[in-house]
Amino acid sequence: MKQQKSTASAWFRTLRDEIVKAFETLEDTQTEGAFADLPAGRFEVTETTRTGDDGEDAGGGLMSVMRGGRVFEKVGVNISTVYGTLGARAQAAMMARKGLDGMADDPRFWAAGISLVAHMQNPHAPAVHMNTRMFWTPHAWWFGGGSDLNPCIEYDEDTAHFHKTQKAWLDPHGESHYPKLKVWADEYFYIPHRNRARGVGGVFMDDHCTGDWAADFTLTQDLGRAFLPAYVPLVEKRRNTEWSEADKDAQLVHRGLYAEYNLVYDRGTKFGLETGHDANAVLMSLPPLAKWV
Template identity: 50%
Template sequence: MSFDARAVLDARARTSPPEDPEVAAERRQAASGWFRELRDRLCAAFEAIEDDYAGPMNPDLAPGRFERTAWERPGGGGGEMSVMRGRVFEKVGVNISVVHGGFSPEFAKQIPGADRDPAPGGADGAGAQFWAAGVSLVAHMWSPHVPAAHMNTRHIRTTLGWFGGGGDLTPITPHAPDTARFHGAFKAACDAHDADYYPRFKAWCDDYFFLPHRGETRGVGGIFYDYLDSGDWARDFAFTRDVGLAFLDAYPAIIRAHMNRSWTEAERDYQLIRRGRYAEFNLLYDRGTQFGLKTGGNTEAILMSMPPHAKWP
């Protein structure tokens, strides 16, 4: 990426006044409340898909329903896993978390604002303290004709505060209309806020979801952004909400376009091989996986992104 979002965030922090503690608390509550609402809307849309399935495959499976499991983080906060296994979704998880606490000294050096002196009042924690909330979704489908997908949005606060997230599509075999629908939804969300967002965040996604050891991208991309602090918190929050809504608009429609098609054993076998690439990326390179494991998050929730079955040739 030629645009260094972290450098912009650090530069802004040097000139911005400390945030009012009450304002900071209101913003934390608003962000975490939205992530929970988005989780509920996504789960409802996916359960409706399970009810509407009318294809010939998996005739013995009942429509799936999400099972929710709450967890607590020993260092502060916690979250809730929502996982469903059904007849369309082989495995889908929509997790939320609101956590706070401290970084290790080594990890703090990698996080903007975590290695700074405490801000006056210490409203959001001082030194290597943090607060983070987000929603994270990964869907792995039974059908090789329905692409896997990932989406997450998050708000992180140290002595700085920023938004991040995005979504990407991972088809077994790329389908141009699906790619156009997915990217079109994100482009519309980006363009409503800043004409530069879509080309910048699309390129960032292509760079981020790349497997260097394979020399290939994980899928057909989408958008990815991080360290977003334009100086207008409400604007950045509105954009982050629209990213989630864009995914909610596009992905269920893509599923419904293909979910009733049959597939062959050869197609299923190739799907499992491609899933191996997904697993490789998440274990080797994914920033969210590393953040969760290094801040004492729930291991099962963090590794929810892994496919239920995969293979290597």
């Protein structure tokens, strides 16, 4: 499994580099609209580190954040590879969710992945989330992730494009994948206390392990590869749309909804904070400004 871990970790770095380049290109080509006079946004890159309970190195990653750009008000693209032992709370959660026997006897883990959240300047351009990851323990390994669209002003044709593109990348792996992962996203990105979805959905999976590591990794890669063709055309279409103060207000309220979900329900946020990862990197997903009515 050592080689597979290395391969997965390297892939997440490759995907990160492709996305960062594509987003900075969007900034460079933004020559119209209210924010065109700003300097083209660039990612600030910070190395993150994690220290285990014993004080030893426990991995880390790169936190890449762009703030105040022409297109992106705030966007983060983080990668990490972390390892060590799970604490008692994380062990209990893992045993309850996956039924893994022996976690208390051997609580070692290894995890690598990429996580992205984009909050836009123009309220007509949709916010978005994407992540893919691999998780290993001595008792099991699995993949997870996906992407979902979070517009504050919805366009049916944008939603259709986002879903159609993801389906096109998933269908070669079996036509049952897209319907299953779409429903999974609808259920996972639901906010019970608001009785509504966080956005217009996408695809999501967790605990994915067929026993064929190569096949499962390829599926995970295509979840990541689908992101840019699913999302970038929507930004290009909406980034110059005229907007009003009412539109901006709607965007801030929707961001409040997004923050509620990430702080109350998101498993990745909880896992990152409970296992001692850099808090700034974990909370990168929060919007720069939000509003509650």
